[in-house]
Amino acid sequence: MSQKSILTGDRPTGPLHLGHFVGSLKNRVALQHEYKTFVLIADGQALTDNFEDPKRVRDNIVEVVLDYLAVGIDPTISTIVLQTAVSEIQELAFFLANMTTVGRLSRNPTLKAEIQQRGFGDTIPAGFFFYPISQAADITAFRADLVPVGEDQKPMIELTNEIVDRFNRIYNSTALKRCEALIPPVGRLPGTDGKEKMSKSLGNAIFLGDSEKELKKKVQNMFTDPKHLRVEDPGTVEGNPVFTYLQIFDPDQTSLRDMEDHYRRGGLGDGVVKKRLEGVLIDILKPIREGRERFAADRGEILNIIRHGTNKGREVAAQVLADVKNAIGISII
Amino acid sequence: MSQKSILTGDRPTGPLHLGHFVGSLKNRVALQHEYKTFVLIADGQALTDNFEDPKRVRDNIVEVVLDYLAVGIDPTISTIVLQTAVSEIQELAFFLANMTTVGRLSRNPTLKAEIQQRGFGDTIPAGFFFYPISQAADITAFRADLVPVGEDQKPMIELTNEIVDRFNRIYNSTALKRCEALIPPVGRLPGTDGKEKMSKSLGNAIFLGDSEKELKKKVQNMFTDPKHLRVEDPGTVEGNPVFTYLQIFDPDQTSLRDMEDHYRRGGLGDGVVKKRLEGVLIDILKPIREGRERFAADRGEILNIIRHGTNKGREVAAQVLADVKNAIGISII
Numbered sequence: 001m002s003q004k005s006i007l008t009g010d011r012p013t014g015p016l017h018l019g020h021f022v023g024s025l026k027n028r029v030a031l032q033h034e035y036k037t038f039v040l041i042a043d044g045q046a047l048t049d050n051f052e053d054p055k056r057v058r059d060n061i062v063e064v065v066l067d068y069l070a071v072g073i074d075p076t077i078s079t080i081v082l083q084t085a086v087s088e089i090q091e092l093a094f095f096l097a098n099m100t101t102v103g104r105l106s107r108n109p110t111l112k113a114e115i116q117q118r119g120f121g122d123t124i125p126a127g128f129f130f131y132p133i134s135q136a137a138d139i140t141a142f143r144a145d146l147v148p149v150g151e152d153q154k155p156m157i158e159l160t161n162e163i164v165d166r167f168n169r170i171y172n173s174t175a176l177k178r179c180e181a182l183i184p185p186v187g188r189l190p191g192t193d194g195k196e197k198m199s200k201s202l203g204n205a206i207f208l209g210d211s212e213k214e215l216k217k218k219v220q221n222m223f224t225d226p227k228h229l230r231v232e233d234p235g236t237v238e239g240n241p242v243f244t245y246l247q248i249f250d251p252d253q254t255s256l257r258d259m260e261d262h263y264r265r266g267g268l269g270d271g272v273v274k275k276r277l278e279g280v281l282i283d284i285l286k287p288i289r290e291g292r293e294r295f296a297a298d299r300g301e302i303l304n305i306i307r308h309g310t311n312k313g314r315e316v317a318a319q320v321l322a323d324v325k326n327a328i329g330i331s332i333i
Numbered sequence: 334m335s336q337k338s339i340l341t342g343d344r345p346t347g348p349l350h351l352g353h354f355v356g357s358l359k360n361r362v363a364l365q366h367e368y369k370t371f372v373l374i375a376d377g378q379a380l381t382d383n384f385e386d387p388k389r390v391r392d393n394i395v396e397v398v399l400d401y402l403a404v405g406i407d408p409t410i411s412t413i414v415l416q417t418a419v420s421e422i423q424e425l426a427f428f429l430a431n432m433t434t435v436g437r438l439s440r441n442p443t444l445k446a447e448i449q450q451r452g453f454g455d456t457i458p459a460g461f462f463f464y465p466i467s468q469a470a471d472i473t474a475f476r477a478d479l480v481p482v483g484e485d486q487k488p489m490i491e492l493t494n495e496i497v498d499r500f501n502r503i504y505n506s507t508a509l510k511r512c513e514a515l516i517p518p519v520g521r522l523p524g525t526d527g528k529e530k531m532s533k534s535l536g537n538a539i540f541l542g543d544s545e546k547e548l549k550k551k552v553q554n555m556f557t558d559p560k561h562l563r564v565e566d567p568g569t570v571e572g573n574p575v576f577t578y579l580q581i582f583d584p585d586q587t588s589l590r591d592m593e594d595h596y597r598r599g600g601l602g603d604g605v606v607k608k609r610l611e612g613v614l615i616d617i618l619k620p621i622r623e624g625r626e627r628f629a630a631d632r633g634e635i636l637n638i639i640r641h642g643t644n645k646g647r648e649v650a651a652q653v654l655a656d657v658k659n660a661i662g663i664s665i666i
Contacts, residue, residue, distance in 0.1 A: 043663060044427060051431035052503055054661045061665055084663050087420045094377060094423040094467070097460035098384035105459060126438055126466060127430035133459060134427070170385055307666045328387045330376060330417050332394055333640045 006031055006182070007144035009040030009081075012060035013050060016067040017205040018281075019189040019198030021288075022248055024148060027184050029072040031148070037078040038142040038313055039068060041306070044084045045134060048127040049118060065302055067208050070291035075305045081313035082306050083138065088317035093130075093137035095324055099163040099170075100133065108132060110155045136160040140176045141317040148182040157181040173327035175320065189248065194223035194241045206281070208288050215285060219278045224270045234266040242273050250280050339364055339515070340477035342373030342414075345393035346383060349400040350538040351614075352522040352531030355581055357481060360517050362405040364481070370411040371475040371646055372401060374639070377417040378467060381460040382451060398635050400541050403624035408638045414646035415639050416471065421650035426463075426470035428657055432496040432503075433466065441465060443488045469493040473509045474650040481515040490514040506660035508653065519581065523574045527556035539614070541621050548618060552611045557603045567599040575606050583613050 008028055010016065016025065031037060041064055046057045065080060073080070083089060105111060111132055115124055139147055139160050147157055157179060164176040188197055191204025198205045206218050222242050228235035237243045237260045250256050259276070262268045295302060325331045341361050343349065349358065364370060374397055379390045398413060406413070416422060438444060444465055448457055472480055472493050480490055490512060497509040521530055524537025531538045539551050555575050561568035570576045570593045583589050592609070595601045628635060658664045 047428070047661070047663065048431055051661075054504070054663060058662050058665060082666055084658070085666055087424045090427040091420045091423045093427070094460070095380070097463055098381055098458050100459050101455070102457045102459055102462045103455040122434070122436040124435040125431050126433050126435055126463065127427070129435045130430055130459065130463060171387070303666055310666060325417070328380070328384075329391050330380065330387060332391060333415055333418055333636055333643060 003036045004145040005143055006035040006037045006146045006148065007040060007139050007142050007179075008037065008148050009042050009083075009138075010064055011042045011046035012057055012064045013046050014056075014060055014200040015063045015207045015209050017198055017200065017207045018245075019191075019205065020067075021071060021208060021284075022189045023150065023184055023187075025067070025071045025073070027148060028078070032074060032078045035146065038144065038316075039073060039078050039080045039309075040083055040138055040142075040313075041065065041080065042083045042135075042138065044090070045131050045138075047084075048125060048131050048134075051125065051127070061306070062299065062302055063209075065306060066292045066295050067288075069295045069302075069305075070208060070288045075309060078309075079312050080306055080309035081142075082310045085310045086141070086314050086317050088314065088321040089134070089137045089141050092141050092317070092321050092324060093134045095328065096136050096140070096163050096167065097130070097133050099166040100159065104159070104162070105129060105132060108155050108159055110153055113152070132156055132159050133163070136163045139179050140164060141320050142313060143177045143316060143320060144179050145177065146182045147179050148184055150188070151183055154181050154183075167324075167327075171327040171329075173323070175323035175327045190241045190244055192218050192222045192241060194239065206285075208285065209292050210285065211289070212282060212286070215281055216278055219274050219281065222274060222277075224273070228263075228270065231269040232266050235263045235268070235270075237263055242270070242277055245277055246273070246280065249284060250276070336369045337478040338476055339368040339370045339479045339481065340373060340472050340475050340512075341370065341481050342375050342416075342471075343397055344375045344379035345390055345397045346379050347389075347393055347533040348396045348540045348542050350531055350533065350540045351578075352524075352538065353400075354404060354541060355519050355522045356483065356517055358400070358404045358406070360481060360519075361411070365407060365411045368479065371477065371649075372406060372411050372413045372642075373416055373471055373475075373646075374398065374413065375416045375471065377423070378464050378471075380417075381458060381464050381467075384458065384460070394639070395632065395635055396542075398639060399625045399628050400621075402628045402635075402638075403541060403621045408642060411642075412645050413639055413642035414475075415643045418643045419474070419647050419650050421647065421654040422467070422470045422474050425474050425650070425654050425657060426467045428661065429469050429473070429496050429500065430463070430466050432499040433492065437492070437495070438462060438465060441488050441492055443486055446485070465489055465492050466496070469496045472512050473497060474653050475646060476510045476649060476653060477512050478510065479515045480512050481517055483521065484516055487514050487516075500657075500660075504660040504662075506656070508656035508660045522581065523577055525551055525555045525574060527572065527574045539618075541618065542625050543618065544622070545615060545619070548614055549611055552607050552614065555607060555610075557606070561596075561603065564602040565599050568596045568601070568603075570596055575603070575610055578610055579606070579613065582617060583609070 041061055043057050043061055050057050161178050164178050167176050191198040191202055193204040195204055224242050225236040225240050246256050374394055376390050376394055383390050468489060494511050497511050500509050524531040524535055526537040528537055557575050558569040558573050579589050
């Protein structure tokens with residue numbers, strides 16, 4: 001049996017942060033040894049809701065690749081592909097678009113939520129509305145067996161499989177491969193403000209490239225238990241993001257349990273807990289930041305890595321597209 | 334000033350008929366000497382509502398080209414392009430999709446009418462809903478100044494220009510060219526049953542490739558004035574498709590006026606008028622049918638003509654796509 005494939009990736013709309021690190025990057029670094037991994041920089045998808053600010057997308061392509069390399073994605077075993085440089089994906093999307101309906105897109109829970117978040121109302125850009133089809137093309141173009149996504153993205157995987165099944169049935173073909181969602185073991189990292197999700201746009205993110213100074217400042221300003229006013233007051237650990245982060249990142253979970261008990265009893269100030277988190281995060285982020293700086297020194301090499309991966313990915317996508325056109329029987333010249 | 338360009342073409346869903354001949358083909362043959370002409374065989378667009386019957390689309394590509402050559406479209410001056418063989422069109426459509434909204438597509442009168450005709454209801458294939466954007470890509474990919482279309486297609490040209498204007502404004506660019514609808518001088522040819530439109534699906538069409546026997550039979554069965562029961566009855570010329578056809582095709586319009594007067598007075602049987610039309614149509618269709626047969630004898634040559642035109646068209650489309658990607662600034666590798 002041949003090695004299974006994974007498609008993963010990011011929309012290059014900003015540098016990556018600790019939320020990405022926990023939710024997907026760490027996971028990818030581990031999975032790349034087990035699976036054939038394609039990491040797609042979805043610049044075309046990012047444009048569908050950033051088309052008035054293409055510079056944001058363009059500038060973040062290299063930033064995101066720096067984050068990848070710094071956390072340990074190895075371009076000699078993972079294939080880093082730039083979406084708009086693979087025309088086969090757009091061509092594939094054109095044919096896949098016939099396999100679903102406007103009604104099904106409108107009712108897709110993920111798309112509905114995203115449209116609402118962006119406040120598009122009746123002025124949903126057609127490209128944005130169409131992006132789930134484009135994403136189905138991303139997944140099928142690389143013959144992905146597994147797609148690591150959050151729970152909220154599962155309807156997108158279901159839509160992709162509906163499209164795959166319909167295509168293979170109508171054209172009596174095996175050109176397209178079904179895929180499975182791979183829900184990561186660690187859930188969402190809350191923001192430094194305690195809000196459910198760490199996000200650049202919410203201003204509650206610690207970036208992988210943050211300097212030590214920025215990191216310290218962000219940890220100092222973190223939300224804790226708002227009722228824990230004086231050191232002697234009992235404090236709450238649950239929902240307190242400083243403890244949540246420690247639970248995720250601290251290598252010494254045994255002494256952390258003791259600290260949690262102390263905090264609950266009272267007599268432990270937020271400053272002490274934050275200091276511990278600061279140390280833990282410095283240990284994690286320092287090598288990443290240094291790696292980032294090392295790779296950033298040679299931009300030409302970064303572009304070469306993207307070029308190389310894109311060419312490699314393109315070969316796979318071109319074969320899938322050829323199979324798809326063959327199945328439809330549309331190519332007569 | 335450089336020569337202006339025209340984009341025209343057909344969805345290859347059936348052989349072309351007299352309605353196409355009058356409404357567009359004759360016009361194209363004349364215009365090809367004056368304008369740089371691209372004739373697009375829109376197989377991809379045809380698939381958007383024939384995706385369950387791709388054979389129909391595939392088989393009609395060559396049929397439609399035979400019709401083109403037989404009526405006098407000269408592949409040494411007109412460029413015959415196969416849509417799905419130009420990936421640049423699909424790529425371009427991907428970027429143009431961000432320039433319009435789901436709301437604008439939904440309200441487009443042409444698209445609304447077509448969706449209703451096809452009885453799609455809530456199950457509009459996404460590819461079909463998206464086709465006006467794909468068509469805007471067809472038009473702009475070939476830098477068309479003029480697009481010969483029927484009155485009912487004008488909203489499509491307006492949508493294309495909206496997309497062009499928005500793109501050029503957002504990206505401060507001249508990558509995309511505005512176009513104009515070129516409404517043909519002769520309106521729609523009615524069907525042999527007197528219905529407003531000649532159409533394969535209505536079964537009221539005389540095809541360019543019909544044999545003399547088929548032609549005669551179709552003319553014999555044509556709808557006339559239903560109140561003109563006996564030869565001596567006065568007949569009505571207006572709305573009588575036999576006379577409409579004669580008014581369009583008969584080279585001797587003077588003697589036709591006499592015949593019309595006679596028919597109105599009474600004393601002229603339908604059979605005589607139909608006999609005249611039969612002769613007129615035989616004169617027009619015989620050289621076309623013979624040309625068709627001549628060209629059909631060498632299928633390899635037809636494929637070469639399509640290949641040659643597609644390659645030529647692709648060069649233009651590739652330049653436009655490069656300009657578009659440059660304007661967005663999306664291509665970093």
